[in-house]
Amino acid sequence: MVKNMLVDLDSLIKDTHAAYNVFGKYYDLMYAAQGRKAGIYRPDVADAFTDVISSTGSKFILDCACGTGDPIIGVALKLFASQSEHMRIIASDASDEMIVKCKNNAIEEGLGEKHSDNFESLSLEITRSCWEELPEKFGSNRFDMVMCVGHGFFHLISREKMISALRSMTEVLKPGGYVVFDVKRWDKNDDLHQEKGVEPVKWRNWVQDGDKRLMFLSTSTWFDDQRAVDGVIQLKNFYVLEEGLLGLQTNARCLFWGAPFRATTALELAFDAGLTDVQELILNMPSEKNEAYLRDNVTIIGKKP
Ligand SMILES: C[S@@+](CC[C@H](N)C(=O)[O-])C[C@H]1O[C@@H](n2cnc3c(N)ncnc32)[C@H](O)[C@@H]1O
Numbered sequence: 001m002v003k004n005m006l007v008d009l010d011s012l013i014k015d016t017h018a019a020y021n022v023f024g025k026y027y028d029l030m031y032a033a034q035g036r037k038a039g040i041y042r043p044d045v046a047d048a049f050t051d052v053i054s055s056t057g058s059k060f061i062l063d064c065a066c067g068t069g070d071p072i073i074g075v076a077l078k079l080f081a082s083q084s085e086h087m088r089i090i091a092s093d094a095s096d097e098m099i100v101k102c103k104n105n106a107i108e109e110g111l112g113e114k115h116s117d118n119f120e121s122l123s124l125e126i127t128r129s130c131w132e133e134l135p136e137k138f139g140s141n142r143f144d145m146v147m148c149v150g151h152g153f154f155h156l157i158s159r160e161k162m163i164s165a166l167r168s169m170t171e172v173l174k175p176g177g178y179v180v181f182d183v184k185r186w187d188k189n190d191d192l193h194q195e196k197g198v199e200p201v202k203w204r205n206w207v208q209d210g211d212k213r214l215m216f217l218s219t220s221t222w223f224d225d226q227r228a229v230d231g232v233i234q235l236k237n238f239y240v241l242e243e244g245l246l247g248l249q250t251n252a253r254c255l256f257w258g259a260p261f262r263a264t265t266a267l268e269l270a271f272d273a274g275l276t277d278v279q280e281l282i283l284n285m286p287s288e289k290n291e292a293y294l295r296d297n298v299t300i301i302g303k304k305p
Helices: 009-034 043-055 072-086 096-108 131-138 159-171 263-272 287-296
Strands: 060-063 088-093 113-115 118-120 125-128 143-148 173-184 202-209 212-224 232-244 247-258 276-280 297-303
Touching: 009 096, 009 202, 009 212, 009 232, 009 247, 043 072, 043 143, 043 287, 060 072, 072 088, 072 096, 088 096, 088 131, 096 113, 096 118, 096 125, 131 143, 131 159, 143 159, 159 173, 159 263, 173 263, 263 276, 263 297, 287 297
Parallel strands: 060 088, 060 143, 088 125, 143 173
Antiparallel strands: 113 118, 173 297, 202 212, 212 232, 232 247, 276 297
16 A cells, blocks of 8 residues: 655654553563564574674674664573673663563573662673664764674664764764665565565564453555655564453554665765775574575675764
């Protein structure tokens, strides 16, 4: 379904932040229901990013879209097991609820403890920050690598906002440091108005959560909009339904806005933000996983001059 829309982009971004704050509670449950993540993080993805960090000699890392901790919890576990004395890792995200989940997940994986209300960890610092606020929060020339992985970047919708966020990420990097970000491989169908064929309603499975049965559904709508980075805005509505004695009730309805874009656009954005040596990064994964991951993801790496 393609429509036209007249709403200011900032309110779509606000809706999306609000959606993560509501959906954060269900995020891991939905992935578990779908069988897309067996645990808190995907080990192959965490291993692949750990390799990138090690092979670039990066020691001070920021994952600025940590969500509930995939893949950064896996990365931290691996790096601290092998080279703890040299590494420092910070995880940040715009959503308070995703941060709460990330802290709980880090505790569950043995990376930290809760002292009164505070999460304390020797190996992973977790804090709230928007991409726009990174320089204010962390200062300039700090990190060896800034990661923004898990497809959050497309929520910024416009080219200007994406370039500005990449500039923030670059600002907090030391000269010679790397930004790594990813997006879905939207252009595999040569049509940005679809994800994997047309899916008017997507059944995302159900899960037993204590004495509750939760069900997950989503729908997608596309809007032609010249303000979007490649001319298309996507709205994904996620619904969380709970089955009770009297039938189904809607626990959450979340609006996630984003703008799909092509791999060539992702490269352009990184160049336009002032990064050098920009290229698509081919992650090192077992071959059968690699094939699926490469089919669905574009990962870009660029260097701060
Ligand atoms: C799809 S989730 C990915 C989370 C995690 N890395 C994963 O793969 O499961 C995208 C994340 O980006 C965060 N996010 C979206 N816009 C943001 C912004 N402007 N600044 C910081 N984080 C943002 C969301 O709160 C969300 O946790």
